[in-house]
Amino acid sequence: MATIDEETNIAGEAGPAVPRVTLRDPVRESEERANQARLKRLTEAFTIFDQEANNTIPSTELGTVVRSLGLVPTEGELQDVLSEMSDDSNPESIHLDRFLSVMNVLLKDRRYQGEPESKILRAFQVLDPDNNGFISEEELRNYLCKEGEPFNDEEFQDFMTIALDDESGGVCTYKEFIQNLVVEDND
Amino acid sequence: MLSEKWKCFCCPPIVKPPRRGVIVPMDSTRPEHERQIQTQAHQLLAQTQTSPVKPKRKKSDLTLAAVVIIQTWFRRRRALYEMRRKTAWTIYQNIEYAGEQDQLKLYNFFLELMQAVTKNPHDAQVVAKVLRRNSSLTGLVEEIETENLAAAEVISVEPSYRGPHIHTPIHKGHFEALIIAFQRGETLHAHYVFLILQELRNILKRLPNINIVSTHQSKCVTVVGDLHGSFADLMVIFHKNGLPSNENPYIFNGDIVDRGFQSIEVFLLISVAFIVYPNNVYLNRGNHEDHVLNLRYGFMKEIIYKYKSNATRLLRLMENIYSWLPIASLIDDHIFVTHGGISDITDIKKINKIKRHKYVSVLSPSFIIPPNEDQFQISSIPNDILLEWRQILDLLWSDPKQTDGCEPNTYRGGGCYWGPDVTQQVLQKHNWSLLIRSHECKEEGFGYSHDKKVLTIFSASNYYAAGSNRGAYVKVMTNQPLVIVQFMSTRTSQRTLTLWERVSYVEDQAIKNLAEKFTANKSRLMHEFQLFDVQNTGRISVNDWCDVVTRVLDLQLPWRTLKSRLVDTDMNGNVVYESTFRSRELQFTSSVSTNVRRESLCQAIYRNKDLLETVFRAIDKDNSGVISMQEFTEVCTFLGKHNGSTLDEKQIMDLAASIDLNKNGVIDFNEFLEAFRIVDTGDRL
Numbered sequence: 001m002a003t004i005d006e007e008t009n010i011a012g013e014a015g016p017a018v019p020r021v022t023l024r025d026p027v028r029e030s031e032e033r034a035n036q037a038r039l040k041r042l043t044e045a046f047t048i049f050d051q052e053a054n055n056t057i058p059s060t061e062l063g064t065v066v067r068s069l070g071l072v073p074t075e076g077e078l079q080d081v082l083s084e085m086s087d088d089s090n091p092e093s094i095h096l097d098r099f100l101s102v103m104n105v106l107l108k109d110r111r112y113q114g115e116p117e118s119k120i121l122r123a124f125q126v127l128d129p130d131n132n133g134f135i136s137e138e139e140l141r142n143y144l145c146k147e148g149e150p151f152n153d154e155e156f157q158d159f160m161t162i163a164l165d166d167e168s169g170g171v172c173t174y175k176e177f178i179q180n181l182v183v184e185d186n187d
Numbered sequence: 188m189l190s191e192k193w194k195c196f197c198c199p200p201i202v203k204p205p206r207r208g209v210i211v212p213m214d215s216t217r218p219e220h221e222r223q224i225q226t227q228a229h230q231l232l233a234q235t236q237t238s239p240v241k242p243k244r245k246k247s248d249l250t251l252a253a254v255v256i257i258q259t260w261f262r263r264r265r266a267l268y269e270m271r272r273k274t275a276w277t278i279y280q281n282i283e284y285a286g287e288q289d290q291l292k293l294y295n296f297f298l299e300l301m302q303a304v305t306k307n308p309h310d311a312q313v314v315a316k317v318l319r320r321n322s323s324l325t326g327l328v329e330e331i332e333t334e335n336l337a338a339a340e341v342i343s344v345e346p347s348y349r350g351p352h353i354h355t356p357i358h359k360g361h362f363e364a365l366i367i368a369f370q371r372g373e374t375l376h377a378h379y380v381f382l383i384l385q386e387l388r389n390i391l392k393r394l395p396n397i398n399i400v401s402t403h404q405s406k407c408v409t410v411v412g413d414l415h416g417s418f419a420d421l422m423v424i425f426h427k428n429g430l431p432s433n434e435n436p437y438i439f440n441g442d443i444v445d446r447g448f449q450s451i452e453v454f455l456l457i458s459v460a461f462i463v464y465p466n467n468v469y470l471n472r473g474n475h476e477d478h479v480l481n482l483r484y485g486f487m488k489e490i491i492y493k494y495k496s497n498a499t500r501l502l503r504l505m506e507n508i509y510s511w512l513p514i515a516s517l518i519d520d521h522i523f524v525t526h527g528g529i530s531d532i533t534d535i536k537k538i539n540k541i542k543r544h545k546y547v548s549v550l551s552p553s554f555i556i557p558p559n560e561d562q563f564q565i566s567s568i569p570n571d572i573l574l575e576w577r578q579i580l581d582l583l584w585s586d587p588k589q590t591d592g593c594e595p596n597t598y599r600g601g602g603c604y605w606g607p608d609v610t611q612q613v614l615q616k617h618n619w620s621l622l623i624r625s626h627e628c629k630e631e632g633f634g635y636s637h638d639k640k641v642l643t644i645f646s647a648s649n650y651y652a653a654g655s656n657r658g659a660y661v662k663v664m665t666n667q668p669l670v671i672v673q674f675m676s677t678r679t680s681q682r683t684l685t686l687w688e689r690v691s692y693v694e695d696q697a698i699k700n701l702a703e704k705f706t707a708n709k710s711r712l713m714h715e716f717q718l719f720d721v722q723n724t725g726r727i728s729v730n731d732w733c734d735v736v737t738r739v740l741d742l743q744l745p746w747r748t749l750k751s752r753l754v755d756t757d758m759n760g761n762v763v764y765e766s767t768f769r770s771r772e773l774q775f776t777s778s779v780s781t782n783v784r785r786e787s788l789c790q791a792i793y794r795n796k797d798l799l800e801t802v803f804r805a806i807d808k809d810n811s812g813v814i815s816m817q818e819f820t821e822v823c824t825f826l827g828k829h830n831g832s833t834l835d836e837k838q839i840m841d842l843a844a845s846i847d848l849n850k851n852g853v854i855d856f857n858e859f860l861e862a863f864r865i866v867d868t869g870d871r872l
Contacts, residue, residue, distance in 0.1 A: 037729065044745040048273050054590055064273075067266030074259045114263070115256055123253035148254035151261075154686075159261055161685045181260050183267065 042103055045069055046096055055096040059086060062094055071106065072114025075149040081106070117182055124174040134171040137164065265686060272690045274748055275697035276630065279651040281742050282700060283628075333388070333507050339381035342497065353379040353459075357386060362430070362459045369418060369452045377497040380455065384504055387458045390465050391511040396543050397535065398469040398516035400438065400524075405467065407664040408436045410524055412625035412632075412644035413473065416447025416485070419676040420647055420658050421456065427672060428660065431460040433467050438516050440625045440644065441473020441526030441583070445484035447647070451493065472512035472549070473526040474583045474601070474626065478502065479548045488800065510544040514582055517619075518663055524623045528641070529613050530581035530603040531593040538578050549583050550601050552576060586627060587636040587643075607637040614640060623661065632659025632673045648675040652696035654689045698752055704740055705753075705767050707794045711739050716764040725763055732762040792823070796860060803856040813853040816840070 045065050049057040057065065062085070063078050073081060085098045106112065115123075127143055128135050137160060144151050144159065151159065162180055163172040344352070350373045351364040368375065402408055409428055414421055431437045439457055444450035461468040474480065481487045481502075490505075491498040515525035515538070523529075546552045555568060555576055568576075584602025591606040610622065622641045627634075628650045634643045648658035654677075662670040705712065715735040719727045727735075732754070733746040750756070755766035792799065799822065803814055823839045 040730070040733075041747050044747045045270070048270070048277055048745050048748065051589070054588075063262070064266045064269045067263045068270035072259055072263050074255055075262070114260065120256055120260060123256040126249055126253035127257075143250075143254045144258060148251050149258050151258065155261070155265065158265060158686045161687060181257075181264060183264055 042100055046099055056093040058093055071112040073112040077112055120178055134173045136171050268686050268690045271694055274745055275694040278697040281744055339378050342378040344376055344378045348376050350376055353382055357462050359463055362463055365456055374493050377494050383455055383458055386462050388508050394513050396514055396538055398513050400469055400516050400518045402519055402665045405434050405436050407662055409660055409662050410438045410440055410623055410644055411660045412440050412646040413442035414453055415442055415445055415647045416450030416453055417647045418449035418452050421453055423674045423676045424660055431464055431468050433464055436467035438469040438524055440524055441471045442475045444486040445475040450486045450489055469516050470512055471516055471526055472514050476509040476512055477548050477550055478506045479550050506547055510547045521620045523619050525582045527583045527602050527626045528585035528624045530585055530605050531609050533613050535617055546579055549579055587641050610637040610640050630656045632657040633671050652693050654692040707790050708739055709768055710790055726761040727764055728761055800860055812857055813855050815853055819854040
């Protein structure tokens with residue numbers, strides 16, 4: 001779609017100088033705006049952990065930042081992201097520029113999106129072979145603190161606070177819990 | 188002996204777990220994660236199954252994959268909350284530091300206001316004395332004046348007074364009696380306050396600028412950071428670490444007063460400890476031991492409220508006492524303790540030569556900055572005076588930064604930001620091994636910087652809101668590593684709060700603070716919003732909303748991250764900007780409708796409530812709670828002018844009349860201030 005500033009001689013025939021035609025591409029423009037907005041959003045999330053106001057964050061905070069932006073990487077995957085973003089000369093911190101370029105790619109390729117709820121339900125069912133509909137605290141502790149990418153005490157305590165079903169006392173009724181687990185932070 | 192209601196919570200330090208990266212992928216289309224699982228799961232299943240190896244491994248793989256899915260999703264949820272917690276923290280800090288920058292401006296405004304309002308020269312003098320920046324009193328004149336100030340004898344103690352009685356010589360029994368009285372919420376009689384402060388001053392005057400502390404006898408010394416009037420935290424510290432004594436020395440590293448509600452009690456208790464054990468209790472001056480800050484941050488208000496007719500004298504005496512507080516301590520010749528920090532020019536030899544009591548205010552010393560000059564230029568100060576001032580200012584106001592160099596601390600309006608290279612240089616020059624400082628609130632109550640050469644200790648827990656942060660103190664022991672002890676003074680739960688709880692407490696308060704700021708600036712904000720909304724749709728883009736809010740409130744905050752908790756957005760993702768004020772409004776007790784100009788005045792009043800209250804109380808010398816209509820109108824008019832709005836006396840009088848507070852020509856200002864509240868619209872009748 002073209003916006004015609006002045007009368008245009010479409011055929012471009014020789015004559016008086018042809019005025020310029022500004023071509024506007026609304027699709028492209030809105031893409032640009034979306035890119036800009038995303039950039040600002042990413043930068044903001046990054047800056048929250050940038051204590052020194054020097055465009056770097058400590059590597060230990062990368063997981064929080066990346067996850068809060070909608071990605072669901074495992075700890076192992078996070079390590080990969082970290083190595084892509086960090087600088088050999090300064091492995092303890094991550095610079096904003098590296099962060100932005102890697103994050104843009106990750107978001108564009110829709111990486112680390114996590115599983116749909118149905119798969120998470122299936123995961124719980126694997127741990128509940130008798131199909132009771134619930135798992136005990138004991139069993140959860142055995143699985144979550146000793147296997148896979150184990151929780152530390154703090155993580156486990158926070159997990160149990162929301163996982164345990166008060167009424168059944170001491171067990172996690174996982175079907176309901178999944179709603180709570182997959183909480184969305186809008187935008 | 189200490190009351191049992193002061194429970195202590197020995198919170199274990201939080202250590203972030205090292206990352207562990209052993210996983211098994213659920214689907215095999217991600218070749219970069221081919222890692223073999225350990226035999227742990229193997230063994231677990233081996234006990235319960237007898238099938239051959241291959242199916243066993245397959246089942247355990249499945250289990251592990253399931254476990255990882257759950258762990259990963261949980262970590263994501265947790266990260267969202269971590270982000271919210273950190274964001275709330277950012278809000279608090281930004282608001283705090285933004286406030287500190289305005290110090291001098293507000294102070295000058297206040298002085299001008301007082302001069303404008305108190306036309307009676309005698310009155311003006313009295314009031315100005317409360318806030319006087321001209322302390323050119325030195326030597327004998329100062330002594331006589333202060334003797335008069337501190338004279339306790341002129342205040343008689345009524346027989347009806349039931350609180351503790353303090354007499355010289357002050358001893359341990361008095362200290363314990365005060366603890367019990369303050370725990371009960373009692374206020375010490377003015378007579379005894381002056382007695383204690385007089386003793387305190389006499390001892391302080393003999394001290395050098397830098398306390399020389401040795402652990403030779405006691406083998407240890409405990410350093411306590413900012414307390415900010417938190418009596419609860421002081422009790423927790425004494426409970427966990429023991430009362431001060433010759434065997435249990437303490438260094439109090441400044442910022443004892445302001446913000447909290449028991450500043451005077453905390454100050455008195457520490458003073459008495461110092462008087463009883465003058466060789467084993469050390470005081471460092473903090474940036475809040477300064478009358479310029481006390482005006483804004485609550486100590487002045489607290490004194491006026493608790494000590495009424497004696498407040499003026501008391502505040503002036505405190506001013507003088509602050510100037511005699513030492514500005515740093517040196518432990519065993521190698522650990523330097525000061526409130527703020529250091530800078531590129533820090534030099535002990537120069538510091539020792541300074542006559543510290545010239546600096547009645549460190550932020551704005553009256554002998555350097557003339558009181559009535561708006562257009563004052565720093566560059567007009569002679570260099571040697573400037574350098575001397577900086578020595579003290581930098582010690583009390585500076586903050587560390589991560590990168591090298593030293594630059595002015597514009598965030599706070601005083602002191603420097605100093606980098607690791609400066610730490611290295613200054614430590615080396617003086618042969619020190621460590622710098623202990625306070626001044627910055629830390630979530631864990633403490634924090635290391637500069638390769639562990641700088642330790643920040645902050646002792647006021649729940650500083651921003653309940654659950655916002657722990658407090659900590661540090662024990663320095665001869666030839667042993669430092670021991671840092673954390674605590675959180677709460678009366679409710681005994682267990683450590685979960686992340687979910689901490690986030691909700693801290694965040695709620697932070698969001699409330701922001702919502703109040705919005706409402707208090709409603710006219711300006713709406714004006715700006717509408718500039719972007721030419722077609723009057725009631726909506727503007729997220730970008731524009733963030734821009735306006737940042738500019739009008741002058742706060743650099745993560746607005747995009749916060750947006751969902753502050754405003755409504757439509758289907759296209761644009762902000763419905765009226766919802767910025769959705770849940771709160773500035774309400775008056777009357778139901779009289781307000782027009783736009785009046786709204787603006789009301790918002791200005793709300794924004795400056797604290798200042799107005801202090802002004803009103805200062806004018807109200809006999810503490811009757813009322814000031815004349817004339818005085819009230821003058822204050823508000825002045826405020827209006829200062830805000831750049833053209834408000835006339837008639838408008839203000841109309842306002843006061845419509846709120847029906849005008850009784851016989853006087854205004855009950857408590858009622859007036861109460862009339863301006865920001866309330867949830869849900870509360871509206």
